[in-house]
Amino acid sequence: MRLVKFLRFVVLFAITVAVGAAALGGSLALLAPAGAEFKDVTDFSPIDPATITSDETSFMFDRSGNLMTELFAEEDRTPITLEEVPQNLIDAVIAIEDRKFYEHEGVDWNGVARALFQNLDAGEVQQGGSTITQQLVKVTMTDPKQDRDLQTKVQEAAVAIRLEDAITKDEILERYLNVIYLGNGAYGVQSAATRYWDKDPKDLTLGEAALLAALIQAPENLNPVTHPDRAARRRALVLDAMVETNVITQVEADFANLEPLPTQARNPDKKRDFFTTEVIEVLLNDDPDVEGDVAEYLGATQAARYNAVFRGGLTIHTTYDQLIDFIALSSVKEILPEGEVVASVVVIDNKDLSVRAMYPGFDFSELEYNPITTTGRQTGSSFKAITLATALDAGYSPRDRVGGNSVTIERPGEDYTADCSSGTLTLTNAIAKSNNCAFIRTITSLGPGHFGDDGAERVKEMAGKLGIDTSKLDAVPAMTLGTSDTNMLDMAEAFATFANEGVHLPPMFVTKIEGPDGDVIYEADQDGERVLQPQDARTLTSMLSEVVKSGTGTRADIGRPQAGKTGTTDKNSDAWFVGYTPQYTVAVWMGYPHASRSMNEFGINNVQGGRQPALIWNAIMTPLHRDLPVVEFAAPDEKLWPTGQRVTEHGREFTRDFISDDTVPPTTTSEVPPDETSVPPDVTTVAPPPPTTTPPPPPPTTTPPTVPITAPPQSVP
Secondary structure, eight states, X not given: OHHHHHHXXXXXHHHHHHHHHHHHTTOOTTTHHHHHXXXXXXXXXXXXXXXXXXXXXXXXXXXXXXXXXXXXSSOEEOOOOGGGSOHHHHHHHHHHHOXXXXXXXXXXXXXXXXXHHHHHHHTSOOOOOOOHHHHHHHHHHSOTXXXXXXXXXXXXHHHHHHHHHHSOHHHHHHHHHHHOXXXXXXXXXXXXXXXXXXXXXXXXXXXXXXXXXXXXXXXXXXXXXXXHHHHXXXXXXXXXXXHHTTSSOHHHHHHHHTSOOOSOOOOOOOOOOHHHHXXXXXXXXXXXXXXXXXXXXXXXXXHHHHHHHHHBOOEEEEOOOHHHHHHHHHHHHHHSOSSXXXXXXEEEETTTTEEEEEEOSSOTTTOOOOTXXXXXXXXXXXXXXHHHHHHHHTTOOTTOEEEEEEEEEOOSSSOEEEEEEEEEEEHHHHHHTTOHHHHHHHHHHTOOTTTTHHHHHHHHHHXXXXXXXXXXXXXXXXXXXXXXXXXXXXXXXXXXXXXTTTEEOOOBOEEEEEOTTSOEEEEOOOOOEEOSOHHHHHHHHHHHHHHHHHSTTGGGOOSSSOEEEEXXXXXXXXXXXXXXXXXXXXXXXXXOSSSOOOGGGGTOOSOOTTTHHHHHHHHHHHHHTTTSOOOOOOOOOGGGSOOOOEEEXXXXXEETTXXXXXXXXXXXXXXXXXXXXXXXXOOOOOSOOOOOSOOOOOOOOSSOSEEEESSOOOOOO
């Protein structure tokens, strides 16, 4: 059969060239290129259908199935099946483009001869005579920059014959209708129907179907929006062709000619905002720290992943929740007046760390810098929670006592001094009241060597386990006061780990990806890693709960189990509240988005994490939990808490003369609770100094009164 087709091609080609040469009177120059390349078209084996490729538009949806954006590179194309194409559109295309489509074997030799004589008369190529099969070959299998001469036509004809051996006529027509360009950036009949009429092809009228068929010849020159007269004339020719082929009546054609032309073309929904941009980043960039990262499923290289996302016809399902995003936006606007100072919010579902909303506080068109996911800002005292997690993991107790008065740490070059005026505190009171000096002592006690840097390194290591990018963390004692930049998503990720009882999960933006054929390419299956023992995580949560109950974060109280930490940085530049319930974790940051500048410059004074950020957190969490059951945090087993000891800048020490009572006198909390700043240190009076009276002497013993412990005991599993 292939030999027969080859011989037929040779004979018909030779006859066409001979007749054309005679008609031209010996001027064979125009036909020479075709003859020269004839030797290259003798392969008539079937074409592999997989080589017939075209770009397909990808679609991104939120968690409720609402379209968020369309993703495509140069060509906006949405393939559909032939069954989804109305018969009047099929009839219109065949009538005007290739009436013998179901009869020929890839090449219409009568059409070729007719076009050849017209081209010879004109002295140039003016008419193609190409079949639908040849046009499909041209669009999908040849270089679009290649000259459209007779040589190219011969090559396309040969490939078209091979293609007809590989797939059926209906498959050829389906692919053709999905790849042809129809103007205004639309490739394929689905995209064109959406662009011109915002409908699916199955809903097209006869006049609309005829117009799409008309546009195939010259989409830009026949553009109905810019050249309606030309488009109307070409549509009339299509309808006449349909009458001639007996697929419609003259009356139907007349009525179709009366239909109005589209006056505008809808732009594709190529919306970009902070969430969609972050999803694209997640899809394109493989995270080496996350095993089974979604990007790994889309290709081994970034180029391969780009082609998959922007040319692969993917259906991408995200974690975005439009309602929660609206709650975040409206809460910020309710608390913070519009101005140059903004508040940013990220909301995470603790169940699987799905990122439900990201509201940076300003419009994407104004500034593409995203404080939620990029470099971040100084976190202030909210970072003390990381130091506290490190201490509990090292065997410290919430009953440990630490001095809340001024402290000096010897440092090379210049000593570091923090000025505070509180007395002795338990670690629980120290975190609740956010005492800076207590936490300088705590971080240094974790490793007094190298001027306290050893303890800071331990905290930095814990921060990495909790999901914080440690590349910008300066491992010095002041790190506990949040003097290094950290982004909001990392902080929310760390606090969500506390909520999940020490099990760390990476934040999730994509839940599922389907290919163009509907097959599932990726489906999220989060496997957590334990980085804190459950007892330590529960203890930490119970201590952070005191921040909201009686400490610096009382304005965040929503009347149900919750925990969190405030943070305020030097010169009033940044204010934070990061907190969680058993169900959700929310981080709120407030500041000037373009640079680290004091909010005082913009008329906003005395900003603290326990004020506006805590109020915004409250305004978000209250409606978010309105229909959710009240869930209690799992309580720590207090019997397993280590015996309270003294924490100093030199280490954690056991002293016999400690007061046996495991509590300290309660402090008075004013109606407007105090907050903290990283620098200058906290000056809030939390508890009076211990009595100066001499305690009763200890019973006789051979053990020295004070024995330093060089290595703190580990927490009880």
